[in-house]
Amino acid sequence: MVVLPGESETITKLSGNTDLSGEFDVVVIGGGNAALVAAMSARHYVKRVLVLERAPYEVRGGNTRHTRNVRCVHQQIDAYNTGSYLYEELWDDLCNIGSGPSNEKLAELTVRESESVPGWMSEHGVLWQPPLSGTLHLGRTNRFFLGGGKALLNSYYRTLSAMSINVSYGSSVEGFIEQGDSVTHLLVDIDGKRCQIDARAVVCASGGFEANFEWLARYWGDSAYNYLIRGPVYNDGTVLSLLYDLGAEPAGQERGFHAVAIDARSPRFDGGIATRIDAIPFSVVLNCHGERFYDEGEDLWPKRYAVWGTNIALQDNQIAYAIWDSKVVREFLPPMYGPSSSMTLAGIADSIGLDPDRLERTISEYNTAIVPGVAFDPTRLDGAHTSGLTPEKSNWAQPIDQPPYYAIAMRPGITFTYMGVKIDSNAKVQREDGSCFANVFAAGEIMSGNILSSGYLAGFGLTIGSVWGRIAGREAARYVSG
Numbered sequence: 001m002v003v004l005p006g007e008s009e010t011i012t013k014l015s016g017n018t019d020l021s022g023e024f025d026v027v028v029i030g031g032g033n034a035a036l037v038a039a040m041s042a043r044h045y046v047k048r049v050l051v052l053e054r055a056p057y058e059v060r061g062g063n064t065r066h067t068r069n070v071r072c073v074h075q076q077i078d079a080y081n082t083g084s085y086l087y088e089e090l091w092d093d094l095c096n097i098g099s100g101p102s103n104e105k106l107a108e109l110t111v112r113e114s115e116s117v118p119g120w121m122s123e124h125g126v127l128w129q130p131p132l133s134g135t136l137h138l139g140r141t142n143r144f145f146l147g148g149g150k151a152l153l154n155s156y157y158r159t160l161s162a163m164s165i166n167v168s169y170g171s172s173v174e175g176f177i178e179q180g181d182s183v184t185h186l187l188v189d190i191d192g193k194r195c196q197i198d199a200r201a202v203v204c205a206s207g208g209f210e211a212n213f214e215w216l217a218r219y220w221g222d223s224a225y226n227y228l229i230r231g232p233v234y235n236d237g238t239v240l241s242l243l244y245d246l247g248a249e250p251a252g253q254e255r256g257f258h259a260v261a262i263d264a265r266s267p268r269f270d271g272g273i274a275t276r277i278d279a280i281p282f283s284v285v286l287n288c289h290g291e292r293f294y295d296e297g298e299d300l301w302p303k304r305y306a307v308w309g310t311n312i313a314l315q316d317n318q319i320a321y322a323i324w325d326s327k328v329v330r331e332f333l334p335p336m337y338g339p340s341s342s343m344t345l346a347g348i349a350d351s352i353g354l355d356p357d358r359l360e361r362t363i364s365e366y367n368t369a370i371v372p373g374v375a376f377d378p379t380r381l382d383g384a385h386t387s388g389l390t391p392e393k394s395n396w397a398q399p400i401d402q403p404p405y406y407a408i409a410m411r412p413g414i415t416f417t418y419m420g421v422k423i424d425s426n427a428k429v430q431r432e433d434g435s436c437f438a439n440v441f442a443a444g445e446i447m448s449g450n451i452l453s454s455g456y457l458a459g460f461g462l463t464i465g466s467v468w469g470r471i472a473g474r475e476a477a478r479y480v481s482g
Contacts, residue, residue, distance in 0.1 A: 050197070055170070098455025208445045418453070438479070
């Protein structure tokens with residue numbers, strides 16, 4: 001037993017056959033939100049629960065480290081939400097992003113169960129903070145946990161320790177041993193040592209395959225190698241591939257992912273939320289040819305920010321440039337690395353490597369197309385729009401004419417992939433023949449393709465992980481308990 005400095009939790013560092021001997025009731029694969037929720041949920045019913053986290057302790061938690069809030073149904077105003085957000089509205093919001101839910105039955109269950117998520121989170125150690133204000137527009141719909149994703153994870157890991165749930169870090173599942181319709185053993189590499197773990201039930205909550213560029217390239221071609229990954233290098237689809245090898249049925253679109261526009265200077269992996277570019281609604285966005293290609297003001301940012309990763313992924317060289325002027329510099333979170341700036345549009349073009357004549361012509365055409373007389377209002381859909389452009393800008397259109405001018409280069413930042421395994425309403429993983437594994441369950445990003453198709457709502461990934469983590473952990477324990 002090792003107590004790490006600064007931590008009140010007790011970490012069990014499992015290694016070798018001695019510490020892993022005997023049969024675990026439920027083994028959870030993964031170390032982020034969905035996995036930890038599943039482990040805690042299972043522990044309410046059974047004694048021996050093991051979490052296998054592939055990452056080392058220092059970077060545990062997968063994409064959850066980069067989160068801030070969860071989107072849930074709630075009935076009234078309180079200290080953490082500025083208004084009610086009822087089932088019908090969340091359902092409509094989910095249906096109106098992309099092509100809507102993949103499986104309406106499972107999506108409806110997710111929305112309905114979301115109402116009880118904040119209370120469950122509080123009971124398991126999570127603290128909250130008052131809503132953020134400004135152009136994020138999330139104070140009414142989303143609930144912010146105090147300290148962000150790392151604090152959320154630390155709270156949950158402390159609760160795991162208090163519940164006597166074992167956690168093994170640096171533990172990569174490399175194989176399953178199947179008997180009939182069940183997985184009975186897991187082959188695990190723990191810090192370079194191979195071992196076999198016996199399990200009565202398994203919950204797969206190990207994320208998507210976004211960090212596997214070869215897998216992304218199957219669907220996106222060589223353009224995939226220009227993408228940047230917002231989360232850890234460990235989300236490479238290893239467990240998902242193993243499930244497919246066992247005959248699990250895929251769910252979700254092959255090219256589906258949650259992707260946003262991020263600073264092109266971001267690291268290849270793990271740049272997280274700080275690299276996201278929020279200037280887009282108040283900018284014009286140009287591709288490498290100096291042309292606009294999508295409506296920057298289509299809707300409120302939390303409902304449209306996740307279309308921009310795909311928008312840029314579809315452009316030549318998978319790069320785009322947001323350009324704005326001094327009138328709006330205080331209307332959005334500033335880029336972490338800082339934008340280029342110039343007193344002239346030609347200078348801005350030079351700074352980002354675009355043709356100055358083409359850029360100035362595009363900005364001039366945009367400025368001329370703005371319909372006069374509609375007041376700019378960053379807090380709502382203001383109807384300030386263009387006319388005669390392709391594409392039009394629907395909201396927040398005002399001339400870019402007040403220097404200094406600013407620009408930033410953006411690339412697709414992939415958060416997680418949607419294609420995963422198909423599940424039933426009890427989170428059991430389904431086979432291609434229509435049956436289910438008896439004791440294999442899934443939660444979080446590895447099954448998000450059952451809910452999401454091509455769009456995303458801010459905070460809804462935590463909702464999916466929390467709802468289905470609870471279901472998967474509970475149903476795995478119930479299977480074990482007979």
